Amino acid sequence: MKIYVYAIAKNESAFAARWMASMGEADGIYVLDTGSGDGTPDILRGLGAHVEQAEVEPWRFDAARNLSMDLVPADGDVLVCTDLDEVLCPGWRAALEAAWRPECTTARYEYVWSFNADGSDGVKYLYEKVHRPGVCRWTHPVHEILTYDVPKVFCHVPGMRLEHHPDPAKSRSDYLRLLEVSVAESPEDDRNRHYLGREYMYRGRWEDAIRTLRDHLAMPTAVWRPERAASMRYIARAYLALGDSEKAEMWLLRAVFEAPEQREALVELAELMERQERWPECERYCRMALAVTDRDMSYTTEPWAWGSLPWDLLSLACWHQGHRDWAVNCARRALALEPDNERIRRNLALMQAGEP
Numbered sequence: 001m002k003i004y005v006y007a008i009a010k011n012e013s014a015f016a017a018r019w020m021a022s023m024g025e026a027d028g029i030y031v032l033d034t035g036s037g038d039g040t041p042d043i044l045r046g047l048g049a050h051v052e053q054a055e056v057e058p059w060r061f062d063a064a065r066n067l068s069m070d071l072v073p074a075d076g077d078v079l080v081c082t083d084l085d086e087v088l089c090p091g092w093r094a095a096l097e098a099a100w101r102p103e104c105t106t107a108r109y110e111y112v113w114s115f116n117a118d119g120s121d122g123v124k125y126l127y128e129k130v131h132r133p134g135v136c137r138w139t140h141p142v143h144e145i146l147t148y149d150v151p152k153v154f155c156h157v158p159g160m161r162l163e164h165h166p167d168p169a170k171s172r173s174d175y176l177r178l179l180e181v182s183v184a185e186s187p188e189d190d191r192n193r194h195y196l197g198r199e200y201m202y203r204g205r206w207e208d209a210i211r212t213l214r215d216h217l218a219m220p221t222a223v224w225r226p227e228r229a230a231s232m233r234y235i236a237r238a239y240l241a242l243g244d245s246e247k248a249e250m251w252l253l254r255a256v257f258e259a260p261e262q263r264e265a266l267v268e269l270a271e272l273m274e275r276q277e278r279w280p281e282c283e284r285y286c287r288m289a290l291a292v293t294d295r296d297m298s299y300t301t302e303p304w305a306w307g308s309l310p311w312d313l314l315s316l317a318c319w320h321q322g323h324r325d326w327a328v329n330c331a332r333r334a335l336a337l338e339p340d341n342e343r344i345r346r347n348l349a350l351m352q353a354g355e356p
Contacts, residue, residue: 001097004076006030008064009040012084014167016043019084025093026080032068034059040084059174060141072133078107081129085166095159096130105132105153106146109160116303118340125299127162128154140186142178143195175199190222194231206238213238229259230300233268240272248272256288261296263289263305270313279320286314308338312347319351327351 005026010033012019023029029049033041034056041051052071056064065081072079078100082088096107111127129146136146179196186192197213200206213231216222222231232255240248249272255265266289273282289310295301315330331348338344 001077001100002027002075003078003080003093003096004028004030004072005080005082006032006068006072007082007084008032008034008061008068009036009044009084010034011036011038011040013038013040013043015084015165016040017047018087018165019082020044020047020049022087022089023080023082025088025090027076028073030068030071031084032064032071034064060178062138062140062144065138065144069133069138074133076133079131079133081131082162083164085164085170087163087165089161089163092160092162095157099155099157099160101155103153104155105135105148105150106130107155107157107160109157109162110297112161112163113299114164114303116307118338122303123299123301124297125301126156126297130157130160140182140189140192142175142182143192145191176203188219188221190216190219191227193219194222194227197231198234201234201238204241206241209238210235225259226262226296226298226300229255229262229265232258233265236268245272245276261292261294262301263292263295263310264300264302266292267305267310267313270310270317274313274316277320279317282313283317283321286310286317290314308334308341308344311337312344315347315351324351324354 003026005023005028009031013036020029031044031049031051033051033053041053044051050071054067056067069079069081078096100107106128107130108126108128109130110124112121112124114122116122131146135150136148138144139147176199179192179199182192183189183196193212193216197209197216200209200212213235216231217228222228232251236248236251236255239251249269252265252269252272256269259265266285270282270285270289273279273285289305295306311330311334315327315334318330319327328348328351331344331351335341335344335348
């Protein structure tokens with residue numbers, strides 16, 4: 001089996017050597033450089049990559065990725081697309097070879113998009129940028145996906161793990177424009193409308209976020225419950241930012257009913273109850289969240305819902321209702337999950353001392 005890696009790059013000299021080392025299990029590495037001025041192509045070539053250079057104007061991620069895919073030789077059996085700020089963990093090739101079958105078009109594997117402060121996994125989900133050649137092309141100017149000419153046949157690859165270690169200084173200023181282009185080009189695509197609403201939320205454009213996310217929820221193709229629940233949670237955040245806690249609560253409750261198998265909306269409800277000092281309801285939502293013990297591998301889950309926060313909120317809710325032993329126990333659980341959190345440590349000390 002021949003496995004080739006392909007990628008796009010621009011000014012990635014800080015990551016080039018690390019990336020090349022992690023891709024070294026491939027039979028060949030092919031990179032399209034789109035205008036580096038920091039020596040990235042020379043570093044990659046010096047480490048064995050085949051690099052060609054071209055400018056993509058106007059810039060679109062799908063166009064660049066298709067050009068990079070076209071660099072790969074025709075004799076490849078499996079193609080692996082990554083970015084230079086990502087790392088494939090050792091042993092990935094053996095894991096892929098063990099899982100791949102001739103009828104497969106697409107592999108799914110673990111992707112860690114972010115890490116918590118203590119180095120543990122943050123946001124992670126299943127990725128599918130490994131594919132058979134000749135059956136798909138990249139589409140959409142940003143948040144690009146592979147669109148297939150044949151029915152997709154998945155294989156899950158246990159032991160294959162891709163980690164994202166980005167440059168925090170790298171700008172994503174062009175994402176909003178590209179998402180607006182994407183929605184204009186493909187107005188029927190529900191995923192990109194969700195992404196656009198989320199981007200408006202990130203930018204503090206609250207009214208635009210609410211409008212776009214409500215449009216997403218109204219689309220007949222928007223049927224994936226975790227993503228629908230995420231849109232509802234983002235609408236709630238926008239209303240909260242606008243000072244309308246009543247509508248925020250309503251949308252969070254809708255998110256709970258939409259995806260009861262997820263913690264996120266329950267924890268956000270508990271936070272809202274804590275701000276309003278509605279302690280019995282805060283306790284109830286915390287306990288409901290903690291009863292959800294299986295974190296699904298979708299990109300809509302968020303690490304704060306699976307760390308110390310629900311135990312921390314529960315400790316406060318119990319304390320304010322006079323359940324002091326429970327409060328101490330919950331604060332201990334929160335601290336065990338986040339031992340460097342000084343606020344939780346102080347709260348636990350005060351609770352153990354019996355201070356109000």
